[in-house]
Amino acid sequence: MLLVSYTLLLFYGSFYIGSQFYMPVVCNGTADKKEIAISFDDGPLEKYTPEVLAVLKAHHVPATFFCIGYRVAEREALLQQIIAEGHIVGNHSYYHDFWFDMHTAKKMQAEMQQMQDLVHRLTGKYMKWFRPPYGVTNPNVRKAVQAMGYTAIGWNVRSLDTMIKDEAQLLQKVQRELKPGAVFLFHDTMHNTVHMLPRFLQYVKEQGYTIVPLDKLINLHPYA
Template structure:
């Protein structure tokens, strides 16, 4: 029984078992947030940004530090167009969860420093790889200023291969206070994004910045 509880706490960020996270907004208004993980991607991210700009939709991008190299201009564009940039570790390795607290903090600092170098500010929003949390991560985050950001609608856009099925899944999950998890790393996300935005708006939903749900600053300047 204990093992089952721990497994649930490790794998479900919304449980808040080890790390408290913002996984949804208020359900009193038809508002939602969309977020993207694992960029910046030199080909996919610009296409995502174009769609968001055309429909005046704010988003949050949780970036992998190593992917910033060579994509600095793209990160600046993301920021300049009003989107939030958050920390998603430096390597997003499968082995991140096995690191010591000091090893985790080093990855977070590497990404913070890279974002600071490009944007002139430090990110205060963090999303753990795969949404997995554990005691070492709790210790790594304990003395930091991060707000941990989760989601309550996982698109599975890296898994669902049929874009029609993917879009249908997203439509069915529409609900007030939703935080959608997408990835700006594959064509399927680009292909369904505009249709999803239009569907949500047609059904009376508005897209808001993740800052509204978190209610804490997204950046620090020192």
């Protein structure tokens, strides 16, 4: 029973990013104001990222994009557009492969550095934020993040937009979880997210909330 309990604890600590089990991760802002931040993972993609950017621009909403390196390398202009339109860019590894959390700390750091070098070449910025692929943390992720001088950034509202395909159901889920200080996780790689997003942004406004840049919400600089 002790072994089973310990195994479950390790699993929880690894796969629940808000657990803080292996390392500190910033997952939310303070709850004293009706302010939230929104973030998008896994882009950029030419099919959906421009549509997300257009919605954000129309609603005058800032966001943070945790981008994958090889996708940036294939779509450099999209990353530059994200920056030019006032959004924040964070490191989400270079390849984001399924076995990322099984890599050595040295290999993880090499991926982070590869992404860092690419973004610096394109924008002149040195990122300071890292979002672990799949939200998985472990001792090797901690070592790599510390070696890079990064802050790990998570979320406290996971939209599940990669699993909930029905737009109305997705909208209802994120509406239910609206709360002060929330950091929402979306993906700029999903059809349902693009089509749900305008209604969600309008709902947030109707409820008296303001969507602020993530650096303001958590009071941390995104770049060196």
